[in-house]
Amino acid sequence: MRADARRNYELLLAVAAEAIAAEGAGASLEQIARTAGVGSGTVRRHFPTRHSLLEAVFRRRIDTLTARAADLADHPDPRAALLEWLAAVTSFASTVRGLAEALNRDHTAGPGEPHDHCATARLTEAGAPLVSRAAPTLTPGVTITDLLALVTGIALATEHHTDPAAEATRLLSLTIAGVSPAR
Structure with a gap:
């Protein structure tokens, strides 16, 4: 994984962990992407x-x-x-x-x-x-x-x-x- 892709992956994991802790398993993937500063396509690429x-x-x-x-x-x-x-x-x-x-x-x-x-x-x-x-x-x-x-x-x-x-x-x-x- 390229360095920028790895950073995005780790950032998405951190943001998702916080969102899931607050909202449960149904946390918005779009909101996770926005909070991480990436597009929803980046979320889907890492997590289909x-x-x-x-x-x-x-x-x-x-x-x-x-x-x-x-x-x-x-x-x-x-x-x-x-x-x-x-x-x-x-x-x-x-x-x-x-x-x-x-x-x-x-x-x-x-x-x-x-x-x-x-x-x-x-x-x-x-x-x-x-x-x-x-x-x-x-x-x-x-x-x-x-x-x-x-x-x-x-x-x-x-x-x-x-x-x-x-x-x-x-x-x-x-x-x-x-x-x-x-x-």
Whole structure:
């Protein structure tokens, strides 16, 4: 990427992150372009779809969550490791506007619809070993896909709550009681 194109890309990411934090995943792409001082064509050249922009904005944060899953892979208590990771994903998804919608879009887009499945795929890949190790302590049949769908639902349900993180934590605790009762 040329130096000016790289600068535009980084500027667009920074402006988009602020806009998404303030307005959610539906932030205006045209306003993002105006604020960055570029044309809407530049936005579309770097990010052909809204979802590709969301993926880029959340990439570093998803990297942190996948690294955390890897750190927990050898935890002596597999159930505790999974629950710790799910709490981190839930906290992140419930406090970062737009992420839950991006994850939900991964689940609901049609098979021929052009977009990336990067966030959900990466979280699924990162969390699958934790679920596998914790399987004996889980309700039979629970999958990482189920758990990520529940986390996404919790984040969507708490997005406009006065304290989304606290409410998401409370709802996750209720969910955990159903999928992995303490023994």
